[in-house]
Amino acid sequence: MRIAVDAAGGDHGPAIVLPGALEGARRYGVDLLLTGPADEIRAALAKQNAAGIDIEVVDAPEEIGMEDQPALAVRRKPRSAIALALDAVRDGRADALVSAGNSGAVMAGALQKLGRIRGIDRPAIAGYLPSMKGKTLVLDMGAVTDPRPQHLVQFAQMGSIYIERALGVSNPTVGLLSNGEEPSKGNALVQETFPLLAAAPGVAFYGNVEGNDITRGVVDVVVTDGFTGNVALKTAEGAAALINETVRRRLTANLWRKGLAALLYPAFREARKQLDYAEQGGAPLLGVDGVVIISHGRSNERAVASAVGVAKLAVEGDVPGTIARLMATLQPAPRPEMALG
Amino acid sequence: MRIAVDAAGGDHGPAIVLPGALEGARRYGVDLLLTGPADEIRAALAKQNAAGIDIEVVDAPEEIGMEDQPALAVRRKPRSAIALALDAVRDGRADALVSAGNSGAVMAGALQKLGRIRGIDRPAIAGYLPSMKGKTLVLDMGAVTDPRPQHLVQFAQMGSIYIERALGVSNPTVGLLSNGEEPSKGNALVQETFPLLAAAPGVAFYGNVEGNDITRGVVDVVVTDGFTGNVALKTAEGAAALINETVRRRLTANLWRKGLAALLYPAFREARKQLDYAEQGGAPLLGVDGVVIISHGRSNERAVASAVGVAKLAVEGDVPGTIARLMATLQPAPRPEMALG
Numbered sequence: 001m002r003i004a005v006d007a008a009g010g011d012h013g014p015a016i017v018l019p020g021a022l023e024g025a026r027r028y029g030v031d032l033l034l035t036g037p038a039d040e041i042r043a044a045l046a047k048q049n050a051a052g053i054d055i056e057v058v059d060a061p062e063e064i065g066m067e068d069q070p071a072l073a074v075r076r077k078p079r080s081a082i083a084l085a086l087d088a089v090r091d092g093r094a095d096a097l098v099s100a101g102n103s104g105a106v107m108a109g110a111l112q113k114l115g116r117i118r119g120i121d122r123p124a125i126a127g128y129l130p131s132m133k134g135k136t137l138v139l140d141m142g143a144v145t146d147p148r149p150q151h152l153v154q155f156a157q158m159g160s161i162y163i164e165r166a167l168g169v170s171n172p173t174v175g176l177l178s179n180g181e182e183p184s185k186g187n188a189l190v191q192e193t194f195p196l197l198a199a200a201p202g203v204a205f206y207g208n209v210e211g212n213d214i215t216r217g218v219v220d221v222v223v224t225d226g227f228t229g230n231v232a233l234k235t236a237e238g239a240a241a242l243i244n245e246t247v248r249r250r251l252t253a254n255l256w257r258k259g260l261a262a263l264l265y266p267a268f269r270e271a272r273k274q275l276d277y278a279e280q281g282g283a284p285l286l287g288v289d290g291v292v293i294i295s296h297g298r299s300n301e302r303a304v305a306s307a308v309g310v311a312k313l314a315v316e317g318d319v320p321g322t323i324a325r326l327m328a329t330l331q332p333a334p335r336p337e338m339a340l341g
Numbered sequence: 342m343r344i345a346v347d348a349a350g351g352d353h354g355p356a357i358v359l360p361g362a363l364e365g366a367r368r369y370g371v372d373l374l375l376t377g378p379a380d381e382i383r384a385a386l387a388k389q390n391a392a393g394i395d396i397e398v399v400d401a402p403e404e405i406g407m408e409d410q411p412a413l414a415v416r417r418k419p420r421s422a423i424a425l426a427l428d429a430v431r432d433g434r435a436d437a438l439v440s441a442g443n444s445g446a447v448m449a450g451a452l453q454k455l456g457r458i459r460g461i462d463r464p465a466i467a468g469y470l471p472s473m474k475g476k477t478l479v480l481d482m483g484a485v486t487d488p489r490p491q492h493l494v495q496f497a498q499m500g501s502i503y504i505e506r507a508l509g510v511s512n513p514t515v516g517l518l519s520n521g522e523e524p525s526k527g528n529a530l531v532q533e534t535f536p537l538l539a540a541a542p543g544v545a546f547y548g549n550v551e552g553n554d555i556t557r558g559v560v561d562v563v564v565t566d567g568f569t570g571n572v573a574l575k576t577a578e579g580a581a582a583l584i585n586e587t588v589r590r591r592l593t594a595n596l597w598r599k600g601l602a603a604l605l606y607p608a609f610r611e612a613r614k615q616l617d618y619a620e621q622g623g624a625p626l627l628g629v630d631g632v633v634i635i636s637h638g639r640s641n642e643r644a645v646a647s648a649v650g651v652a653k654l655a656v657e658g659d660v661p662g663t664i665a666r667l668m669a670t671l672q673p674a675p676r677p678e679m680a681l682g
Binding site: 145190233240275 | 483486551567582586590
């Protein structure tokens, strides 16, 4: 299996992405296809231990930055790292893409080059939040800000397949994010979606869940619009940062506390590791016809390495193919007059 | 000043609300009007030290529970604690209401009995989240799940007045909660609201803010729809609970750690106090013609006491009157033919 990695992507570029990709390749036993400025990649590779990893380098002289307009970036820059990596996935020279680059450009480019799975109207980003029981998959995380009810149903179906095929969670349950548990709660979108989810094939619908249920781990998959999902994820990150900083300040307020806290460092490190989003590393873009893993722009090496693992699991579980097969069973049969043309 | 307290409200009823109300009355130097089953209130009062507090008890034999339909509860049960307390505010026998009861019933009842301030289409609940700089006011927290852009503008105006008049924050800044900072980001509602907020009288508009900016304290007031606000608040609470529990488990994993952690207890208590929502105690319902403070159903004594303080500050700052005056300047002048009848 060969994973294409956008070596130019991310806030730190090849300096971080490259060692992360190598670490991931080694850990998960995959080959790499690296796209980006070839000179830079080769120079960086020379400084790394890449022994035993089959690496293909594809030169991508064009650069897509955070300021590029997502919808047009890949079309305007066909020789960018994202565009060439997507070409490799489309043509079968790579099995998946990992990118920490402009996520809007990755999404739009994936739609243009790989296409949507038939039956999926809007691809969605599926990310994790840590929970009392491990982690909870939340989608959408920002791809579709104003979905319609049937889009949320597709998110639920894709999320269920992903978590089952890539993570081995059998019979995953799905909750609909709302402002109250009762079926009558929610905004108009949620109220319209509730009965559709209750009747949706391939979805074990639990009912409405609230914001705090995400981290409680009440369900395996939480479905929401991309606007709310993005706000929820970032609010949780912000709350974590605030708590972290507040506790840190109190624990370093004097030398006595500093000394005690230093002795407890292993406990804090364990807690942080358990809660750290970098452990996840990448969020799959579900609904496009290929495995595409979007990594955080400020990803560190560990995050990129984990994202390679996320990609591998999605390829092994044939997530796109499984979504396509479920969708095919749900498509109305072609009308005879149409078939006859 | 006399604050009406719904003594029957909350998950714990008079046993918690009553001592909390007395504590609040003592701390903030206000009189009380307590509504609820008079026998129960008097029996509970006999066990408390109520010396020096002017207390009026209004018997409310009817009970509004969490299962009562909010929109109808106060009309169907005119002799409930919420209904009679609202009557007292309307008739000037009390200056504000504090209730930890069915918040939907409080909102609907306040609309029915106190009415909306002219120019405000939808009252909103304004709550706090702790931030790096103190706290951030967020509205709406759940009253209006599907607002229109002009409603969000009114939220911004009311939130600015509240935080200035009740909390002494001068020239408060307002951010619009979105899934990205750029003006082009957001769902349809946010994109339509952005230019309106930029031009709104009485609003120092900062621009879009993201979920993590709430706890960073980037602005004084964050405006959002009640669905997203509710999800964000609860997700932050959930993240805090998860971190709390994860750290607690690691700190108590063995006796050595337990001992060290016990010595650091004061530091953790200080951090918790700084972050605790109970310090806030109650969220004002802004836009109704009177001061109404909604307290969390699971409020403890300290939260109820704080809510009495929140009520006092809103009364002293004449928040409803100030909102009414701003709105009056924004109303189109009555058309002559209408004035002539």
